[in-house]
Amino acid sequence: MKRILITGANGFLGQKLVELLAHRPGIELVATARGNSRLSFSEGYTYHSMDITDRRAVLDLIASVRPHVVIHGAAMTDADKCEVQKNDCWKHNVHAVEYIIEACRGINAFLLHISTDFIFDGTGGPYIETAKANPISFYGWSKQAGEAALRHSGLRWAIARTMLVYGPASNLSRSNIILWVKKSLEEGKKISVVTDQWRSPTLVDDLAMGCYLIVDKEAEGVFHISGKEMLTPYDIAVKTATCFGLDTSLIDQATASTFTQRARRPPRTGFIVEKAHAVLGYNPHTFEEGMARLVSQTKDSIL
Ligand SMILES: NC(=O)C1=CN([C@@H]2O[C@H](COP(=O)(O)OP(=O)(O)OC[C@H]3O[C@@H](n4cnc5c(N)ncnc54)[C@H](OP(=O)(O)O)[C@@H]3O)[C@@H](O)[C@H]2O)C=CC1
Ligand SMILES: Cc1cn([C@H]2C[C@H](O)[C@@H](COP(=O)(O)OP(=O)(O)O[C@H]3O[C@@H](C)C(=O)[C@@H](O)[C@H]3O)O2)c(=O)[nH]c1=O
DSSP states (O other): OEEEEEEOTTSHHHHHHHHHHTTOTTEEEEEEESSSOOOSOOSSEEEEEOOTTOHHHHHHHHHHHOOSEEEEOOOOOOHHHHHHOHHHHHIIIIIHHHHHHHHHHHHTOEEEEEEEGGGSOSSSOSBOTTSOOOOOSHHHHHHHHHHHHHHTSOSOEEEEEEOSEEOOOSSOSSOOHHHHHHHHHHTTOOEEEESSOBBOOEEHHHHHHHHHHHHHHTOOEEEEOSOSOOBOHHHHHHHHHHHTTOOGGGEEEEOTTTSOOSSOOOSBOOBOOHHHHHHHOOOOOOHHHHHHHHHHHHHTTOO
16 A cells, blocks of 8 residues: 655645545545645545644654655645745745655655746746756745755655646635636626747646656656647637637737736746656646536536
8 A cells, every 4th residue: 555645635736636546546545735624525535634834743744644655735826926925935835845855754755746837937948857947936936946955855756847737626725727717708707818928738637647647656856747738828718718608709818018917927838748758658638638628527517
């Protein structure tokens, strides 16, 4: 039995990981998150409340559970909030990673950490794993520092970098592009969406599967886990509207200079996922397949 502990189990990735791993043979799953569980089912795993910024709590819980693998999905993920609340961001995205590392060191656990395309400046995408990081936001900087802590940890570690994750979700503290586009258009609200940023949108199921493949093999190093296509948020918004039969005329084109956000976004990221394909057998859905899945799940009223 491989015992896997997940942090941030109430989050977007966390919920999907619990769904994927809870009943998988050979895995004993321990889900942890801040406060009470917001997971939609309670079988197939045990749940513990764990605040990742509380060093003592992290050290004590991980020492008592003694997982073989930790998947660290918890973080402060709102880039605009990170730009304003810098101390809080650093506590979550750097110091907490150090606590998890310290706890894993005590029991020789394999640690999978989740990182982001925002460690890049977005001038040279799509990126391979060895490309040079140069963050342009505080969130990106904090996530780069989190990565650095792993590299110097002496643990057996992996980093899964991902970007613009989309998919169905409930009870989340943060939305995702498909959900906010769909909700706005359903409410008849106009939205302005940028045409001058490029991303490889990632279906949350693919990200969860990428994480599973990494921990199953205990494959070490950095892996880019995203979709394969490069799309702008505007393209994504229009495709979302079309798939759900919503009014595309509510979507206005904007540019990064007219649609300003507190944290700067890198213009062109995107990942090359060849390494993950070759080493892990990672094979993500196309955006069209991902959307088709969402539309059929909506019919079962998940969205
Ligand atoms: N979503 C995306 O597009 C991308 C995500 N990532 C990375 O992937 C990882 C997972 O992100 P995702 O699931 O999408 O984000 P979410 O914001 O949905 O999940 C993050 C989770 O972390 C939890 N959390 C925050 N602070 C604490 C704390 N002090 N103690 C315990 N838990 C805490 C949140 O809890 P609560 O729900 O209570 O707020 C939340 O459930 C993160 O590392 C993120 O940086 C990288 C690139 C893209
Ligand atoms: C809200 C909004 C966003 N956008 C654009 C900006 C951005 O490029 C894109 C997505 O915006 P969001 O605010 O949903 O996501 P954003 O914070 O840009 O997304 C990031 O999340 C963090 C956690 C990451 O690590 C990144 O990889 C990335 O996925 O849509 C608009 O054009 N119009 C809008 O009204």
